[in-house]
Amino acid sequence: MESSEEKVVAVIIVGGPAEGTRFRPLSFNTPKPLFPLAGHPMVHHPISACKKIPNLAQIFLIGFYEGREFALYVSSISNELKVPVRYLKEDKPHGSAGSLYYFRDQIMEDSPSHIFLLNCDVCCNFPLPNMLDSHKRYGGMGTLLVIKVSPESANQFGELVADPITKELLHYTEKPETFVSDLINCGVYIFTPKIFSAIEDVSMHWEDRANVRVSNFALQMATRSLLPDFVRLDQDILSPLAGKKQLYTYETMDFWEQMKTPGISIKCSALYLAQFRVASPHLLAKGDGTKNATVVGDVYIHPSAKVHPTAKIGPNVSISANVRVAPGVRLINCIILDDVEIDENAVIMHAIVGWKSSIGKWSRVQADGDYNKKLGITILGEAVSVEDEVVVINSIVLPNKSLNVSVQEEIIL
């Protein structure tokens, strides 16, 4: 029987600017975790999922973005969701296990019985309360959220094998060349505080193995440190512990995506919009062309945006703050960021339009919508201006460019 005072904390790994080159050109001026999906910053979604955890004491964001970018966001989300959120800034990347260990004192402040660990760039429905119940039943040190994917795509992730009855994690391998399993690691975990000693143990073994090779005793003593600098959770800690009755799996049947590239963020935005339709339909826009613009499918429109009634919006469109959409505009499967102006009769399809950009009359900004291709989603960086009647197809445009001729399949610096 558990005590009703058992506290739980959640740790969300947000990363930092240096490793975010894959999210360019959208990450030039805005940290990736604050990029909006379905109208809310990426990290808002795991944070609001954490809110459903019973006895949640604290949410920690760990990363190495400069404190001020996050300070404003953290205090506003803390107020809005009425849950304590704290940003812990690393001095440099430590790997996800390294980071967890580095901040163990703060994380263990409230003596939590369980610690959730989530990666910020994971898009899923975060079944955290159910996962916690299952974890307690298994009685292990940790439980991983897992999902079945198509065998062809499995090797992009961490593949794992689980016992079908006990759900124990039997084997784990990261991005294998040959097929191991179609069950993959979602990047969402629960641990008991024993994880910290597990991290210590594993890195002590490294030290010992490394020290055996160093013959000079004095050198050994000089180089002994508590923990090597960079410890990855999956490869370095979990993989060795597989099959030792310490780690278990919890399978989700719902959606899951990892937001590695900007193009996938449209797909993730669509998944969250669909989730809103089920859980919070009041957040979605409605309209039939009379007083408000015609809305098709799932659409989010920020309250400060102005959309002309003759525009047709959707499906799968997110419109951020202060956007102006002129008469006769058609938007399909796109994300329109803050302060964008879209002029009359323009068409935007399968694209992300960056903050403060302007889209001219009768222009077309589109792509074929293949999220896996490098140029499958057209991306316009901050303050890009597309002039009247210009066509931009399957292209990426860096910030502050002005396009007065049509382009296709190009990256424009």
Place this chain on the structure above:
Amino acid sequence: MKALILVGGFGTRLRPLTLSVPKPLVDFANKPMILHQIEALKAIGVTEVVLAINYQPEVMLNFLKDFEKKLGIKITCSQETEPLGTAGPLALARDKLIDDSGEPFFVLNSDVISEYPLKQMIEFHKSHGGEASIMVTKVDEPSKYGVVVMEESTGQVERFVEKPKLFVGNKINAGIYLLDPSVLDRIELRPTSIEKEVFPNIAAEKKLFAMVLPGFWMDIGQPKDYITGLRLYLDSLKKKSSPKLASGPHIIGNVLVDESAKIGEGCLIGPDVAIGPGCVVESGVRLSRCTVMRGVRIKKHSCISSSIIGWHSTVGQWARVENMTILGEDVHVGDEIYSNGGVVLPHKEIKSSILKPEIVM
């Protein structure tokens, strides 16, 4: 005497280099681009330089503090809140450019490098007694630019023709002007083009004169022209027998090596190479027609030609980098990698070869 340098905007044509610093601070021949112009102005007695900017003023202002002291010249900024074109910034900086002396002031375009024969330009301006003087330069393909049609013997400008389809002349605007303060009365504080609005008015009154620029000229606002510009610049150093050029058995043609750079054994450097401060070029390296910026390490046995290697990058052992490869700041090309025209944004690692010109974000 005063001068205005038109620095302008985002420098997008020089990306990825301008993703790390504003364009005037991108190094050219081991010196920030704008320093070449400021030094030329200081040399003929200009006491105050105004930089007309509209992007990243904090970075520019920091730079100014360092160089104001070192050069002993006053440097100020005039910041546009909206783009004002090529003439508007002069109106914005009016108060800084006019003083009681009534002397003319220089206006330079920051993308340009040349010999800067500014003393001759002052004499030319005095001798014709007109209101404005501009430098023009002879080019092979005038229809890519704005052509200045002038009377050969006096230099009096008749008209400007933008990108002419038929040949009207082969002299184009070199982006170096010497203007009487009265020119400022012709410019309103709004987006204005000096070539399309201001100069044609002055020319109509027969008060605009053009001088043919002696020596080399290049607009180095894009990578291809930057590399050609370095060749022209080093060539002019050679003609002046400048001691700055490197010499030695491992040097071919015109090469500039910063004194803090280290070059290993068995290298062959040149022609037309600039190696910046703190660079390490390991043994057995071949460099030609390239710029290597501050803090770069070029590892053993590699070969680089016709490329620009950005600050603090590294090029791996036996790597081959050529054909307009541009590496941004902190880019690391792995051992044995081949890059044919790769354009790589800052903070990247190149672990597989780039077989044809491609942008790596």
